[in-house]
Amino acid sequence: MAATIKDIANQTGLGLATISKYLNGGNVREKNRMAIEQAIERLHYTANEFARGLKTNRSKTIGIVIPELSSQFITTIITVVEDILRRSGYAIVVCDCRTDPELEFQAVQFLVNKGVDGIINMPASKDGDHLRPAVEKNLPIVLVDRMIQKYGEYVDGVMVDNALASKKAIQHFVEYGHTKIGVIGGPAGIYTSEQRLKGYREALAEHGIPMEERFIRPSDYSLQGGYESIKHLLDTCKDMTAVLITNYDMTLGAVIALNELGVKFPQDLSLISFDNLVLSRVVRPTLTTIAQPMLQIGQHAAHLVLSRLENRLDHKEAAAATVVTLSTQFQPGESVRRLNAV
Amino acid sequence: MAATIKDIANQTGLGLATISKYLNGGNVREKNRMAIEQAIERLHYTANEFARGLKTNRSKTIGIVIPELSSQFITTIITVVEDILRRSGYAIVVCDCRTDPELEFQAVQFLVNKGVDGIINMPASKDGDHLRPAVEKNLPIVLVDRMIQKYGEYVDGVMVDNALASKKAIQHFVEYGHTKIGVIGGPAGIYTSEQRLKGYREALAEHGIPMEERFIRPSDYSLQGGYESIKHLLDTCKDMTAVLITNYDMTLGAVIALNELGVKFPQDLSLISFDNLVLSRVVRPTLTTIAQPMLQIGQHAAHLVLSRLENRLDHKEAAAATVVTLSTQFQPGESVRRLNAV
DNA sequence: AAGAGCTAACGAAACGTTTCACGTTGTTTG
DNA sequence: CAAACAACGTGAAACGTTTCGTTAGCTCTT
DSSP: OOOOHHHHHHHHTOOHHHHHHHHTTOOOOHHHHHHHHHHHHHHTOOOOHHHHHHHHOOOSEEEEEESOSSOHHHHHHHHHHHHHHHHTTOEEEEEEOTTOHHHHHHHHHHHHHHTOSEEEEOOSSSSOGGGHHHHHTTOOEEEESSOOOTTTTTOEEEEEOHHHHHHHHHHHHHHTTOOSEEEEEOOTTOHHHHHHHHHHHHHHHHTTOOOOGGGEEEOOSSHHHHHHHHHHHHHHOTTOOEEEEOSHHHHHHHHHHHHHHTOOTTTTOEEEEEOOOHHHHHOSSOOEEEEOOHHHHHHHHHHHHHHHHHTOOOTTTSOOOOEEEEOOEEEOOSOOOOOSOO | OOOOHHHHHHHHTOOHHHHHHHHTTOOOOHHHHHHHHHHHHHHTOOOOHHHHHHHHOOOSEEEEEESOSSOHHHHHHHHHHHHHHHHTTOEEEEEEOTTOHHHHHHHHHHHHHTTOSEEEEOOSSSSOGGGHHHHHTTOOEEEESSOOOTTTTTOEEEEEOHHHHHHHHHHHHHHTTOOSEEEEEOOTTOHHHHHHHHHHHHHHHHTTOOOOGGGEEEOOSSHHHHHHHHHHHHHHOTTOOEEEEOSHHHHHHHHHHHHHHTOOTTTTOEEEEEOOOHHHHHOSSOOEEEEOOHHHHHHHHHHHHHHHHHTOOOTTTSOOOOEEEEOOEEEOOSOOOOOSOO
């Protein structure tokens, strides 16, 4: 079978403890170092992570729990996170819980049981009960993109200022003379989607523009949803001059629908969309966009969890929970038409 | 700290071995069973997977190595795989190697080291050297979507008959009277993309249609690539009446480009695309499509690895390597125009 | 009622590390 | 040159399981 530390010890004539010390970066006499390295080479030794984990209670593994894997927003973040963590020797275990709180609970349980050293979670459930096993074990937890009240003092977070983001969009519309502004929203109950709608409402209020429910079309963050919603809005609100589309997939759907219908933007309809992915690099006229800082989200999430891991303290003794709120970037494009004089 | 098997033994007055037996599904006297279950409940016992792994050399974990996470094709398959494996108590560890063979090598090394019980890999490297550590440890390996010669006798596979798929597409074009048929291909060196081009070439040959290089536009499987490639083909091949687009993302890009240019399909240009994802449900006229059986791919991959795990044998004693080749489904749509009389 | 034939419980060893509390070198200094 | 001190090496115990070879306890048969 595979070589063990004992084999290395035999080969080199050194003690077990010495090999272990070497492996963990301790100081070893030059001569011995070479002997050990040779033996490792010759025997193809690799440390047994089970034994190591058993002793140290550490797995060098971070669990990631997400609501779905088929979202560009999510996979982009995961890729960034993996990249950073790998550099520190951590692997990630991804659990896709299909937006099912029950599965999410199981996923956390499963991961904790598996001995992960920390958890990064974009929560599907609203309450946060699923985090209990991790909290009890005092594991670092980082929430991504969606807030949760429970265990607030124990979990770190990386959020995006969604309300402000859509506010900025509406302000832009208003500056350009729009007042009949539609919005294609996300699913009810999802933190980000509620925040984005909130921003929409507040912005209108601030500008003294009456809020009309008919302009608000809740959808489901999917391509198909966007496709259908824009059609519905166009059908039911003939006087609408601008639309805010609150995520990427729906924007994709909407653009396809508009092209199909021959509705030109910005001539016939002004658009602002969320997220700046491949699409935006390709669509002409260019889309005016609220770009979420996906890279930064991933970076912060990874670094937050790493910094907790480095000074392993109880949450009581450790720094209080950190919640980073990142702001979106408003990227002007050509998809908003000016209705007023400058 | 957390309760151990020993605590359960003390609480119940039973021996260690008995508890272990119970945990692993062995027979235990009714009375003892209840006692054990109560104790487990009371002490919140969960098995320590490190210790278990150390003893059994099994982690109940499958490593998945993929070239990128931001492809719908891949994430769909992963989701299916995870679902099935989870039902058998397995977790997945995903490593995205960014199409970098070096990183891929490291990923496999890493996973093997971590004690995964098997590997599912959509290879980025052509040679397959990266699989060595897993082969040496005699782990089940399942290759997905891309063939590799090396270690052929040791690895199972799930492939799609890509050559036949594009052949079917070209045949369809020909039946409808097309002879000036373009193709937007994938990156050179990628198995699937070569197979798809091969099918294109063979089909033309079979129908006695002269092959012209100008009709072949190699691209990169990306949205942007599709967008640019279709424009390029339209520019350089004014006589082209039909195009085969060999994956989903490029189709997306191409559709956007066509809409933008006001090129109508099927009137001005006939289209057949690969993969049937959200897009196809949404675009009008509907796209004629070569649908890859992503669900089945995932299912086969998961089941292959599971069946190897259940009868843990050397590859020599075990069944020979199984390579499943699935066929694509030709889905007629409205994007191919008939040029000839019926 | 006693022995055969089961089934279930048991104690101990082993898996491959890390770590602790000491030894043993080798080097420096007064 | 000896004493003192670093610096490095060491054996053994421990982490929490599973498993092996036995033993204990039960049921059934005669």
